Amino acid sequence: EGVATNPVVPALTRRHLAYVIYTSGSTGRPKGVMIEHTALANFLAAMTAVLQPGANDALLAVTTVAFDIAALELFLPLAYGACVVLASAEQAADANWLRMTLETGRVRLLQATPATWRLLLDSGWAGSSGLVALCGGEALPRELAGRLITRCAALWNMYGPTETTVWSSLRRVTADGDTAVEPIGGPMANTRIYLLDASGNPVPVGVTGEIHIAGDGVARGYFGNAELTNDRFVPEGFGRHGAARRYRTGDLGRWRADGTIDYLGRNDFQLKLRGFRIEAGEIETQLAALVGVQQAVVTMHEERLVAYVLPCADAMPQPALLRASLAQKLPAYMLPSAYVVLDAFPLTPNGKLDRAALPSPDRAAVAAPDYAAPQGDMEIAVAALWQELIGVERVGRNDHFFEIGGHSLLAVQAVSRLNERFGLVIALRVLFLQPVLADFADALTQASLAAFDARDLASLGDDVDHMSESDLLAYLSGT
Numbered sequence: 001e002g003v004a005t006n007p008v009v010p011a012l013t014r015r016h017l018a019y020v021i022y023t024s025g026s027t028g029r030p031k032g033v034m035i036e037h038t039a040l041a042n043f044l045a046a047m048t049a050v051l052q053p054g055a056n057d058a059l060l061a062v063t064t065v066a067f068d069i070a071a072l073e074l075f076l077p078l079a080y081g082a083c084v085v086l087a088s089a090e091q092a093a094d095a096n097w098l099r100m101t102l103e104t105g106r107v108r109l110l111q112a113t114p115a116t117w118r119l120l121l122d123s124g125w126a127g128s129s130g131l132v133a134l135c136g137g138e139a140l141p142r143e144l145a146g147r148l149i150t151r152c153a154a155l156w157n158m159y160g161p162t163e164t165t166v167w168s169s170l171r172r173v174t175a176d177g178d179t180a181v182e183p184i185g186g187p188m189a190n191t192r193i194y195l196l197d198a199s200g201n202p203v204p205v206g207v208t209g210e211i212h213i214a215g216d217g218v219a220r221g222y223f224g225n226a227e228l229t230n231d232r233f234v235p236e237g238f239g240r241h242g243a244a245r246r247y248r249t250g251d252l253g254r255w256r257a258d259g260t261i262d263y264l265g266r267n268d269f270q271l272k273l274r275g276f277r278i279e280a281g282e283i284e285t286q287l288a289a290l291v292g293v294q295q296a297v298v299t300m301h302e303e304r305l306v307a308y309v310l311p312c313a314d315a316m317p318q319p320a321l322l323r324a325s326l327a328q329k330l331p332a333y334m335l336p337s338a339y340v341v342l343d344a345f346p347l348t349p350n351g352k353l354d355r356a357a358l359p360s361p362d363r364a365a366v367a368a369p370d371y372a373a374p375q376g377d378m379e380i381a382v383a384a385l386w387q388e389l390i391g392v393e394r395v396g397r398n399d400h401f402f403e404i405g406g407h408s409l410l411a412v413q414a415v416s417r418l419n420e421r422f423g424l425v426i427a428l429r430v431l432f433l434q435p436v437l438a439d440f441a442d443a444l445t446q447a448s449l450a451a452f453d454a455r456d457l458a459s460l461g462d463d464v465d466h467m468s469e470s471d472l473l474a475y476l477s478g479t
Contacts, residue, residue, distance in 0.1 A: 032223035095123035127151025
């Protein structure tokens with residue numbers, strides 16, 4: 001018949017958890033970051049003061065909920081009466097869809113990583129005069145900032161680790177930048193940032209120090225891991241007592257004379273790839289647990305993850321098998337695309353691993369299936385383009401674009417050049433959905449035939465029945 005009374009809801013306070021989100025762990029195990037309501041509320045209030053969203057505004061949400069920056073996209077508009085435009089994973093990776101959505105003029109706010117902004121620019125996006133652009137997740141190169149700032153109403157550079165609730169500092173980008181990488185600005189509301197040396201002392205302007213963050217955004221700690229919590233979340237000090245803590249980010253920075261901060265990278269071996277923060281240690285631990293692997297090192301080489309493996313005695317691990325085994329343990333973005341087997345790791349004179357001396361991966365290191373030559377003119381044309389863009393000696397019909405070294409920016413170039421050559425409007429998502437060369441080439445062939453006007457085919461008369469694939473593709477491409 002219905003409920004006679006409202007359900008009893010436990011009284012919530014600002015110290016209750018808003019969410020727990022897992023990030024990659026340097027010890028080889030993911031760590032759950034516990035964010036309280038007070039931290040999330042402070043973040044949303046601070047961003048509201050900066051962005052001033054209105055009831056008629058729309059924010060385009062392109063981030064997976066597994067990435068903490070999605071908190072801004074989902075909660076900020078709803079908290080202040082604005083609209084959330086949800087993009088599917090497929091749409092968020094489709095530069096043409098993003099461009100057309102922005103060109104409607106409906107969207108006022110878009111938060112994205114540098115990789116996504118490059119996707120948009122390389123797709124021919126001319127800009128949106130009313131758009132407020134937020135860029136974070138990775139360092140923002142000045143070159144990219146210069147291209148963006150002329151195409152939108154405002155561009156903000158954001159910085160912050162998950163442990164201090166999404167973003168902790170921000171800076172509106174100006175046209176007169178003087179560094180290769182944009183400064184990350186200064187602390188947000190109710191946030192304090194310290195740059196400290198190895199002894200825990202503040203560094204002066206112009207001197208490199210580790211970034212420590214304190215204030216309302218600091219997380220409660222790591223779920224079920226008091227030891228790691230006590231190591232990374234320490235008493236704030238500097239005249240503040242009680243429960244005040246600061247988080248040791250592991251990031252390096254340098255104060256500028258104007259009170260903003262230059263971001264200078266990591267002081268450990270944490271990696272960032274397409275907006276994802278990846279602990280190499282987690283991948284290394286999973287690799288070392290595989291049969292035939294004695295030790296492993298993972299690093300970044302030309303925008304892709306590369307694993308270096310020291311095999312057990314009388315073992316010769318195969319790249320394809322290593323990747324298949326890792327795929328059962330790790331998400332796709334954490335899977336190395338190349339696996340280099342070494343007799344020994346290079347060492348420094350002090351006996352430590354010399355990462356700079358690790359060799360570049362060759363074709364044999366790529367976790368790809370056995371080589372099979374491309375078949376037909378379309379496969380040959382696509383293979384030649386992939387070889388040129390990715391910089392590999394040969395590409396087979398069973399090769400996977402992203403596993404042989406391709407990435408999102410090269411995907412944009414590949415699709416754009418093929419569209420231009422064959423007069424098509426193939427969406428970027430086709431390559432993401434069909435990244436194996438034979439499948440992608442077949443999709444291009446079908447799209448070429450479908451796009452060709454029936455009247456033009458009729459003009460060929462009976463000749464079309466006797467044309468080879470190469471003749472027909474040459475006709476379609478105007479050659």
